[in-house]
Structure formats: C-alpha cells, structure tokens
Amino acid sequence: MGRGSGDYIVKRVAFGLVTVFVAVTVNFVLFRALPGTAVSNLSQVPRASPELKAALEKEFGLDRPKWQQYGLYLDQLVHGNLGISYDNQRPVSENLTGAVRNTVPMAALGLVVAIALGILVGTLSAWRRGTRLEHLSSAITVTLFSVPAQWVGLILLIVFAGVLPSGGIRSPFLIGATSWGRLTDEFRHMVLPSLTLALTLYGGYALVVRSALLETLGEDYMLTARAKGLPPRTILRTHALRNAMLPTITMIALSAGRIVTGYILVETVFSWPGVGRAIYQAVLQRDYPMLQGAFLLLTVTVVLCNLAADVAYARLDPRVGG
Amino acid sequence: MTDLLQSPGLTADDLLQAPPGRHPLRRIVRRRPSAAFGALLLLLFVMLAVLAPLITPHGVNHRVGGVYEAPSRRHWLGLDDAGIDVVSLLIEGSRISLLIGVAAMTVSMVVGGGVGLLAGYFGGAADAVLMRVTDYFLVVPALPLMIVIAAIWKPSTAHIVLVIGLLLWTWTARIIRAQVKSVRERVYVKRARAMGAGHGRIIFRHVLPQIAPLLSANVVLTVAYAIFYETALSFLGLGDPTSSSWGTMLRHAFERTAISSGAWWAVVPPGVCISLVVMGCYLVGQAIEDGLNPRLRISHLSPRSFRLKELPAERPGP
Amino acid sequence: GGGKSTAKKATPDGTVKQGGVVKVGISGAPFASLNKFIGPIGIYPALIQIYPALVQLDPKSLDYRPDFASRWETSADGTTWTFHTVPGAKWSDGQPLTAEDAAFTFNMIVQFQKSATANYAFAVAKLQTADTPDPNTVVLHYGSPVSNVLAQVQTLGILPKHVWEPLAMGDGAAIKAFPNVPENGQPVVSGGPFMITDFKKDDSLLFLRNPNYYGQKALIDGFGVKSYSNQDAMVSALKSGEIDAISGVAPTAVDSLKSAGFTVSAIPGFFRSDLIVNSSQNKAKNRELLDPKVREALEYAIDRKEIAQVVSLGFAQPGDSIITPPSGKWHNPNLKVAGFDVTKANQLLDDLGYRRGADGIRVADGHPMSYEVILQPTLDRAFQIIQAGFDKLGVKVTPRALDGAAAFQAQKGPDNKYADFDFALSAGGGTPQFDPDFPLSTPTCRVLGIYNTTGYCNPEYDKLYQQQSALPETQRLQAVYQMEEMLYNARPVIVLTYNNAIDAWSNKWTGFVPSGRGLFGQIWIDTFLQAHQS
C-alpha cells in the first residue's frame, strides 16, 4: 500500500469533506425554499396571536437574514451542535438518536440478510451459469428486484396477518414483561420490515455480485489458476471472490441512497418510527433543523460508507493508488 | 438506485471489442430468451399506453359503481375506492407511468449526459467541479430529497418528471464520464484531434456513437428507476394526485384500506404492472450491457468441461 | 397501587369486571412531546387525561360540570371567578394537589403569554391574575367579562407547581425546554385519572390508572395508544388481537370490521371537509369569485351527497355551518344545506351574464372561469366530484396539491395579502374544543396570516366576534348563530360534509364513551373512565 494508497485515502477523505460541505450548503438553501414555515404550522392554534408568531420566529432565528442563519448554522455545526428541533424543542441530535436507534436494528438486519443473500445467490448464479438452478434463482431475483418495496410490504402484511405483528417497533403494552419477552417482542416486530428490505434489496446485490464474478471468471488469471490444477472451489474462493468483491464493495456503499428509499417506504408501511418517517415528518412540519440534521446524518453516513469502501478497496486491491 | 445495475467494470474498451454491426442491440436482444421476454413485456405495455384512449373500457374519472366493487363480468378487475374501473385505470396508468418514465429518463439523459460528456471530455477543472456536484447528488439519499423538492414544487406530472430526472442523472453522468474518458483516449479520437478536428466533431461523430449502445442500456434502466420512484413518491402522497398513474392507484389503495376491505384487486394489479415494466426494462437493459461486455462471454470456471469425441474422428471435408 | 394488576375484581353489583389494559390504535398523528407548550397538535388528548381541570365537559348534558373545582361563583360584574377545589387531592407522586397548583398554572401562562406559553395565551385572554385565598380556593381576576371562562379553564389543565415552578424563571426558556417525559420508571407527574408511564416519540403512549386521583377511579388498569402510519396494518392488528380498539377507523374498513364482529361506533364528528373560497378584498384576479351570487351558484353545483357517499361511504352528512353538530347547541340548526341543483346553478350564472365560451367554459369579465384548487393529496377524491359538478356548470377547476404548510403559504401568499389563490380544499374542524370560540375566530381580520385560511375580513363580523366573547350564555348563543349565518351566506368556507367519528373495538371491552373526535379525543375525560371488560 505505502504512500500511494495513503495519498489515495487522503484524497478520498478530502473529497468526502467537500461533498459534506456541499451537502450542508445545498440542503440549507433547499429546505428554505420549501413553501411555508414551521411557524405557520405551529401557530395554527386557537387564538394564536401575532405575538406568538413573532415569538416563534425570534426563537427559531427565522427573523434574521438567510445568510446570517447560514452562518449561525455553520457555527453550530462546527461546535457539533445540530440545533433544536422546531417540532418538539428537543435537540435534533436527541431526536435523531431516537430515530436512528429505531431504524438501525431493523435496517441492519434487513441489510445483512440482503447482502448475505445477494452474495450467495450472485455467486451461485455466476458460478453455475447456464444451469437450471441459475435460471430459477435469476428469475426469482429479477422478480423481487422489480417489485416496489411498499408493495412487497403490503403483501407480506396480508400473508402474515395474525402471525406476526403488523406494525410498530414494539408492543407498547407489555407491562412487566421480562427482558427476554421484550427482546422476542421486538424481534417479532422486526421480522416483516426487515424481510421486506431484504427481499427488495438482495436482488440488486445479487445482480452486482453476479456480473462482477462473471467478469472475474473471464479473466486470464482464472485460466492460470485452473492450469495450476486447483480445484474449482479453491479457485472460486481464493481467486475469483476476492476480485469480484472489489466492485461489489463500491456498489454496496453507493447503494445507501437506495436503502434509504427502501427505509422510508418500509417504515411507512410498517408504522416504524425511524429516520425515514422522521424526515418525512420534518418535511411536513418544515422542521429545518431536523431536516438539516437528518440529511447531514444521511450524507455523512453515505460518505463514510463510501470512505469505508474506499479503504476496504485499498486494502483488498494493492493496485489502488499505486 | 441506478447504482446496482451497471456492470461494475464495463469500459469502452469492451465496447470496442463488440463487433459494431448495424443493429447490435437487436442482435443482443434476439439471442437471449430473457431479453426477448423483457422486450415483449415492454412492447405490450407500450402498446397499451399508445392505444390507451382507444381501448380504455370506462372513463378513469367516472364513477361506475360502488366503492371497491368486486370483479364482475363488466369490470374484470372490479372498482377502486372511488368506484372507478380498475382495468381502465391500469391501461391509463400504463400511459402515465411510461410517460413519466420516459420523460424523466430524457431529463436524466440530457443532464447526466451533458455533465458526463463535459466532465469526461474536457477533464481538468470542469471535471473536478462537475464531479463534486455529482458526488453530492450521489450521496444525498434520493427519495428524501425528492420528498423535499416535491414539496417545494406543486406536484404536477411535469414536476415529478423533473424531480426524478434531476436526481437520477448522477449515474448516467458517471457512466458517460467514464466512457467518454476512455473513448477520448482512443487512438482514433487522438487521430481526429491531430487532424485538427474540433470538439463538436469529435464528440458527435466519434465519442457519442461509440458510447451509444451502453447509453441505450442506461436509458432502458433509467426508465425503470423513474417508474420506481414515481411509485414511491405517489405512495407517500407527493405525486400528482390527479394523474392516474400506477403509483397513485397504489396510494389510493393504501390510504383507503383496500386490504382491510378485501379489495385485492385494487392492490395487486398496479403492483404487478409496475413490476412487469421494471422487469422488462431490467431484462432488456441488462441483456444489452451483458451483450456488450465480451468478458462476460468467457468463463474459465464453468461447471461443464469440454467434450471428448471418441476416435476415430471423422474428418469433415470431401 | 393496583396499576399493574390485571386481576378481575367485581364491583359491588357484581357485573363489571375491573382491570386490564385497553390497547388503542390511532392513525397517523405523531406526538413529539408531552410538554403542552410545544406544538399545536397531537398531545392534547393525552394531557387531558393527566392534568386535572377545574371543570370538565359532561358527555350527556354537553355542559361543564364540577371536576377539581367542586363549585364556583361569579361576581356580579362577571370579572371575578371563584373556584372551590377538592380538598385532600394528591399528585401521582404524592405531593398535595391544591388550588395553589391551579393558580400557579394560570399565572405562569399569563406571565409568559408573549413567549414560552404563547400557545395557551388564548385560554387566559383577559385574565389578569389568579390568587388563592386559601389552599382550596382559586380566584381568577379578569379585566373584563369573558363569556367562556368555563371552556377556557377546561382547556387549562393544572400543572404540578412543584415540577414547573423552577422552570418558570427568567424569560421562560426552560419551560419549553422541559421534556416532561416518564423517566427512570417514574411516570409524568399526573393529577388526572391516568398517568403516563411510557412515552415513545411518534410511536406509543402508555397510561396507567392514577392511584392518587381525587375523582372516581377508572375501572381499567390503563390504556395504551399506538400510532400506525398504515390503516390496513392497524385494522389487521385489531383483527389479530394485537390491539383492542381503533380510534379513527377509515370508512372503507367499517364493513370488514363489522363482519368480523367488532363494535363500530360512528357518531357525528367535529371533522369537516371544506371548500375555501378566497374572500380577501385583495384578490388580484378572478374577482368574480367574491360575488356571493357566484358562490351560491358554485355551491349548488357541489354534490355533497356524492362526496359523503364516495369519500366517506355514507359516514358523513352534508354540512352547512362551520360549527359542527357535535358542538350541541352551538351548531345553528336553522341553516339549510343547499341541495345539488345544477340547473339552478347554471341559471344563476346565466343571470350574471357569464356565457359559455366555445370550449364550454364560461367567460366572466372577459376571462374564462377557470380556477385552481389548492388541495392536500388526501382530498383528491372529493376534488374529483367537485370538478365533475363544476364541469357541468361550465367552470373549470384544476388541482394544485400541496401539503398543509405549503397550502397555507399559498393561500396567504407573500405579505399575507391573500391575493392569489382561488379555492382550497381542506380538512377543517381540527377544533380541540367544544366551545365555538376557536372556529368562529378563524375568519377574523386579527388572524390574517396566522390561521385565517380564507382571507375573509369583515369588520362587522369581527365586532360580533368581540361581543360574543363577553356575553352571557343565552345572548352569546344568539350572537354565535348570527355569526354562523353571516359566514354561511358569505361563504368564505363552503362546508362540504360533516364527517363521522368512527371507532371500533373488540367485544371484550365495553363502556367506552367516544367523543366526536374519536376514542382518543380531547373533548372529555369520560371515554375510558367507564370502560371495562365485558
């Protein structure tokens, strides 16, 4: 790796920082282009007075010029402060933490299953190309890939009605349950949304793994490996998969956008109070700090994922940066 | 979303190796049964869309019966939550959804193609700036951003098209940039430049035709994503509520508890239609990409081995 | 306390089974905070259960009855109200609950009404101060007579002084920053029939019976509320027994719930669907819409029955006044809904000389009668019906879908001029109160740009509004009727339908007293007080 790859990582980090800065700025402008403000929402109360409106505007700093708001926002950010949500007056970070804590286990479960399934199915269908097994798995994969997530969710809801909880993150009415009881309850709630995510996401991964692996299998060094007398499984494991993982890693990291899309839909279908719903809610409430925070979170997450992918890439592929 | 569909390492070098017949696309599609199936699906829906005004049995704005009336001889797939014929809605929906898909794809191609071309062809500072912008759109989660933009603009079909198109272009831009960068280094492009040919000539006569096949794969796939996103936006109530796209149908079914009412006919058909079109696009797009990638044709680790013909071998010939 | 016990105890007459937790599903409506000074919506129904009020609304008589105040007197000039509170009451944490708490709450809101407590300013209008001559008496001093003091003090849930006093300092910023959530297993300090023991933002709430409640204790151990963003999932949860009741059932799900053996209650609700017509004199174009005759014609072209049928499957009635029927006597019974009569509507427009152009669209003052209707996406079905009716009238309407915030922004326009929009379809009637004061205040000049959605600003009306707020009840009723009629005739809002409050619950439970805002509503506290296992 040496200096070349160090350079490479430094460059990636710099790009990531630039991207985050661009995101912060663009988001700031964008959200303020939303018609209506939080104030007009919050002042829809009986006998709200112009004073209430003014009070709120002052409180949120919305009475200042936009560039000043931007400066303040940047200043806050630099100090690690995401601001206060208009919606419930709690720090955005606290709200986000709550939402993230709800989303992550479900999403992680779905994602891990999706990636594992994707790699498995992708590998099988590339390796066993032309066999009946491959045709079958490809058909299923492509079908699931083509189905909108919300629709899969609805169908699963019908199918598992009565068997698994139909929505929510936990049963809020378990009074005095044991911690084991709570755990199984939460897991049961997680099954359907995670399954929906897994089913709708794995296809994409499988297809990427498949084409990456197919490409690798056509490389000359695969022929070398065969010529050396290595058994197919060994070749697959030691030569093909590692090379095929390179593009796959990048793809998985970049698929974060798609995953978030999946979350929002799945969270809507399964009444899941996670990040996706929080963003959606924040849009409706014009809760700028919350929106900015959530977008920053997502952007940083994706940038970090990409960075992690780049680092992994650099570790896996000695050519990078050289 | 586009991300997952592009072959990771396909480069223009590979494209070069594909013999440039007059109709490579047709050849590719014809050779694969799955692609033929996809093309057939697309053809079917395009025909539905084109013929929609003629073959829609009932108006899509007219109540012809009770809410969620069950399928009958008159209404094969029953009625929706406003007493509108589902078959008619599906046919009309194919028009709207395909229109949105194609229009958003066009936007995405124009923007992404332009950015990719400029960045890839001119490189340097233009490339650096354009790519950072692209990075932003790449890392910002598309659907939330669409939600925001859809809320800024009034949700007309045109705006939905713009929103989707403007967020889908990044992948097109990246792919085209990579291709252009590679084609730009092709010897025949250098030769043209050495000859004194201008940028316009090089771009339009040499570069674009070369990346056209891959672009066409991207085109088809982008249509699929556009439809996907329209569905998602509509589902969240951010689509154009008055257009009868498949996404709107799903939203109505969702909002008005079609499932609880037992009205599967309001939920299943639009979902199936969306899936079929997306599948069609995917199969065709993937076939084009695979077909263009010669590296996919060889596998050194095939489950089968070569065949052995027993001696004596017959010698072909006279 | 017996909060956690689910044992079934028989009441003296031996028929009622006590205990159990009722699990209620609600649709949408996320709740962000339990601090009542934050946000306009969502948590009222929760707070009414935990914070005692001096008086409460009685579901039967639809009048205010003693609650924490066992009786009250009014001075002759109507500016001083003396409430005698229940002695010996306690907060859920054991601290004494006295008139001091009430006075503290009122004074705090008065003190910070321009900042932290601004969203409750309406309930302390003209209130100068509250004092406590003795721990069981609170006296409210008003600057001038106020007609709806009882309605206001019902809204003003009493806060525990020992919790809030330390926050009511300085500029009051700490008031809004207070999370007010159950912590370390301790419920939110409550004085009402229930206390909140668990709060998950935007997800769920758990209420358990308050053992220290001064009034009649609930029969159930408690109830939980869970928010669903998917109606089907909620219905399916009810069917599978995950929840016991739904507050706010979609009309489309009623049949299936009934046939599955659930009790479905559909009662007149506080919910309206409105067609707002821009009534601002600033209106820049299409000024013919300001003409009452044109509005009348348009109203005749609206098929309210069809809307009630298609959108609400019959669980709605054609509407007239902006005061909904469950408001009891405040709803003016003399207003008559204009029927669907396209001929008459056409006649009216013909009489105005608005002839149809070549495309079938009428021309008014040189321009086609073609308008834009702002609507929230959920109202598109109603829009379709209105559009069909207007079509027959030669009036073209095109939709412009916007979410709530954007819709209001589009209506009031920049500078709050209300210059641009023509129509807006909205789901009205978010009234959290039984009292008509709030709905009547919406079309006043004072709240232009704040929550006046119509641009209607009529000094005469405003004067009436000012008057009614100080009149004794019988005279106030007349004033309210007069205002309702004025609005009906001016039609800043064409009320399309009154929608039912539909709730459903499992037959395992009985004794609910649903309000016009659903099971989990905020009108009265009786909903769950009488509920028990069947």
Next chain:
Amino acid sequence: MSLLQVRDLHVWFDLEQGGQLHAVQGLSLDLDQRELVGLVGESGCRKTTTMLTIMGLLPPSATVSGRVLFDGKDLLAGGERGFRSQRWKDIAIVFQGSMNAFNPVQTVGKQIAEPMERHGTATGRAATRRTAELLELVGIPASAGERYPHQFSGGMRQRAAIAMALACAPKVLLADEPTTALDVMIQAQIVDLLVALTREVGLSLLMVTHDLPLVAQTCQRAAVMYAGQIVESGPVQDLYNSPRHPYTRLLFAASPSIHHQGAVASIPGSPPALDRPVRGCAFEPRCDRAFALCREEPPLLLSVGAGVAACHLNGDDIGDASAVASRPGPATTVSRDQPVTLPLDTGTDPIAPLIEVRGLTVDYSSHQGLSRILRREPRRYLRAVDGVSLTVRKGQIVALIGESGCGKTTTALALLRMIEGASGSILLKGQDISLLSHRALKALRRHVQLTYQDPYESLDPRFRVRDTVEEPLLVHRVGGMRAQRLELVSEALVRAGLTPPDLYLNRYPHQLSGGERQRVAIAASLVLGPELLIADEPVSMLDVSVRAGILMLLNDLRLRNDLGILIITHDLSTAARFADRIAVMYLGRIVEEGSAVDVVNDPRHPYTRALLSVVPRADPSDRPNRQILVGETPDPFAIPSGCRFHPRCPVAETRCTETDPALHRPAGSVSADHQAACLLV
C-alpha cells in the same frame, strides 16, 4: 518414445450463431526430453488453442478428439479430473500475455507457491524457500515475491510467469509467445533464460511464436503450423536451408533480416476461418506454387529428409528462404498485400530539410499526490525528451529507434505540436512552428500527418473506410463537393495500395485485415497530400506476413511522392532495411545518428551495438555473440548522472559516470554525418 506426444488432435468449437468451427485438424507433435521445439505460424493458426488442449483447458464449447500422451499416458482420456492432478506438475504453461496471468490482488510469491501446496511438492516454509529460489533463478530478487503483479514491469512479470511455471519442477514447459510485446533486449534476456533452463533444469520446452527468426536462433526443431495443422516440421537448419512447404519459405521471406539486403515480401491474403470444410490444401489460395491438385485434395504429412511436410510438391526443392528475391514473385491473383521488392537505394541528394528539430525537450509533470502537496514537496517533472535534434528531408525515410519508453512517441507528438511542455525549435520548411497559434497549426496539420501504432485502434469502428479517409477533407474543408471528395478518397486508397478502391469504400474496420486497416490509416493520412508522414510503429502490431507490405508501401510513397517519412520503431531490422537514416534513442536522448548503412554496419555507441547484436536473424547458422544488457531502461525520474547509459554499459569507465557526452562524429568514422554520444568513441 517422446516425452510428449500429440496424436491426430482435433478441436471443434461450437459457434454462437450455430454450427461448428474445426479449429485444430489432426495435429500431431512430439517433444523429447530436454528438447527445445518451436511452434511457428501466423496469428490465428490455432497455436494457443493447441497449447490449451494439451493442458486440458478448453472451454465447454469445445469438442476434442485425438490423444495427448505424456510419458505414454493419455491425458485426454482422463477428462477434466484426470487433467487436474497432472497439470503443472508434469506440464506447465506460460501463457500468452502474461500481463494478465497473475491475480492482481495476490502477491507474486504466493501465486508461485500456490501450485506447490496444491500438488504437495513443497509446503509451508519449504514452499517459501523454493519460491525464493525460483525467483532468483529467473533473475528476480527473492524479496520481490512480496510484491504485487502490478508492481512488476512487463519483463519481470514474464520472468515471474516462468518461475511460476517451474514451481512443481515440470518436465514439459509450454511457452506461448513468451516474448511478444517485449523489447528486443528483454526479449533476448527471456529467451536466454528459457534456453538456459532446458540446459540446467532438464526441461523440455515447446515455444510458440510467430517470430520465425527467434525460433531459428533458439530452437533445435520447429513445427510450422497453418490453419490448425502442422504443415512442416524438422530441424531449424533444414527449414531455413531447404524448406519443403511454400508457407515456410514465405514466412522466412517475410521477416526482414538485418544484414541481408535481400528483398522482403509479404504473404498475400490471410489464413482461412475454418468454419466450413476446406477442400484441398488450406494454404492453396495464398500459395505461389499451387497447382490443380492442391485445390482438389488435401496433402498428407509425409517424411521429407529429417522432417515432415504436407505439400503436394512432395519435397521438391523449393529454394532456400533467403533466395526468394532471385525467383519469380509469388502468384498475384489473390494478392492484396502485393509483394513488392525493394530496389536498393540509399543516399539521396542532400536537399533542403523538410523538418528540422533543434534541441527538442519535453517535460511531463507528474501527478502530484495530495500528501506531497501537503508536505510542500515540489512538483516533479519527467523529462521524456531531452535535447533531441533531427532532420527529415524530402523523399527520405528516417527511423527513430529505441526501447519502449525512451521517448519516441513523445518526440513525434512534439513535432506535431500536439503536446504542451515542449521547448526547442521546430522548423517546417524553414518556418518555425514551435510558436504558431492554434489557428495556424490547423493549416500545418495538412502538411504533416501521423499514423498510429495500432491499426486495430486507430480506426473508428463505426466509420466506413470512406468516412475515415474523408474525415480529414471535411475537417480541413478541402475537396469541395461530395463527388470530388470521393475521388480524392479513392485516389488515396489507391496510393495506399487498396485497389480497386470500390471494394473497400463501404467496409467497416472489422471487415478488414490488420494490414488493410493500416493501409486505410495511411490513406487517411495521405488524402490531404502531406509532405511529411510520421509513422509511429507502423508494423509492430501486425502479423509478420503483412509487415513487409506496409513497409514497402511507405518506401514506395517516399519514392513516388517525394514524401519525407519519419518511422518510429523499436525494431532494428525494419529500420536497417528501409530507412535512409537511423537515430537511436535512449532515455530521451539520441545516442547515435547516421545513415542506415553506417549505423548498422559500423555501430559506435555501445547501446547500438548491443541492440544490433540481439536482433534475431532468420539464418539459424548465423548466431552472433549476443551482448545482452542487464536490467531495463531506468526510471526517467531518476536519470543517471554523466552518460545516462553508463549503468547498463558493458564498457563504461569511471568518467562515464561524471561527464554527459554530446553527439559528435566518432573517431575513425568514414561518413561525415555519422554521430554518436559516447565518451569512448
């Protein structure tokens, strides 16, 4: 009995569009212990296919019959599994294009050790030790085993591939084009290594190549392959002196030889596609000695002298390879790449220079890593061309030769002002173009044209021949109307030897052979009527059989049209045969310059001498004492002090490390215009 025997081998491939391709047609081959056999033939003769069959590595679309006997045991009969245990242990292979034979994400050492572990010949520490030994054996420091393939240069990778093949001490090594695409010097190093291995390790080597002189110089026996068959085999001496098959003779004739001033001829046509049965002799359409029988009946492989041949001429003496010129030329009926003999002609009158370059220097700025910017290290420059002076006159061919990376292409691009960062003066017909504006440059481009190395890449695959040739006209807005332009295009095609032009106008590049493509590229350069043509490696990517044709064409052009031509090449024999003047380049400098005769016959610079000594000669008896330079061209970032050649120079003295020599007339040189940059001459 031979160690490896291939008997009556047939291979068929299923074609995607249906039908079968009979790729190998009854091939038989023997390889004895410690023998070094060459397998020669044009590209597409199925040499690689044959190698893969021997290794059992054919794809599933292949059908095989025949026998591959190793030590008397039939490998084919055992199927894939049977092969798997044998592979590498007994027979190992060095693949064609070893660039891609290594897994890019594994260290080279690991990949070398891998088959040892697999076959159990050495494991763990022993495998590591053996890997180190092998690397040392092929001349790579053992520590390099820790490195990744991309960190190796081309030559090192080729060596490593050989080391990998030797891992399990196989008895037979198949080397598929082991030197193609490598520089002459590296080529010589690799060949030396292989020969030494047969001697020291007792290896039998089957070397596949299309370079007949290379075989002639290294192997004992050779087999000539054509269209999936062996057409002749025998001791190399016999093949050279008395070829029995016309194909063998023509192959020898097509390879220019450095000191033989005999004519060079290309073989017309191209090998058959084999997707339909061939009647008669497969070579018949291209054969200059064909007669009626050849079209009717396939010839049988019969013993002739010490070897075998498959020709109906049945061992008639068809003349020795070097004597082609004295005989009537090959049949021209199907000829496209018509063989032209070169009238020997050297010294042209010293007329005014067409282009004159003085002190050309080109710097490339390196990619500046971010960490380097952060550390404020100065930007590094790579001096690709350092003070080059060159002159090309009308009707003259000047050859610029040198190893890969020495700056030849850069020089050419700078001449055309196609790169930034060049300094020095460039006079085109007396006018200094080094400061011309872009607008003026466009006019200049009409006069100076460049053709590129790779004919497969230099044509736009989507352009018909006419579009390609017409493009310069359109760009420069000359030629007027469509019809006139067509005329110009046809004329250019004719000049480039593509007659009749109508046959080519509407073809796409993939419908052309490599030679034809290069001709089209040349036609496109000629269409504007340039005065100077720069040809960058015009033949290095082409098959031997067509190379001569292209070179003849260039030669012809300068004679007929008074064109000045600058040929850039790394092939000394080409330069020696066709150029009037030769400039030898090393690391951005011209180290020797003079008339072709002087440079070839009286080389003065040690580098030129070394280069000349390693050029393979077609005559197996002419095996000169080769002076193989060690190492490779140094990194241009770290140009050695003093004479930049001194680290590799066999005769360097201490002063060479200090003083940078200038070009000067070497002592004792007969010609006034012969110059060399060496302190010792």
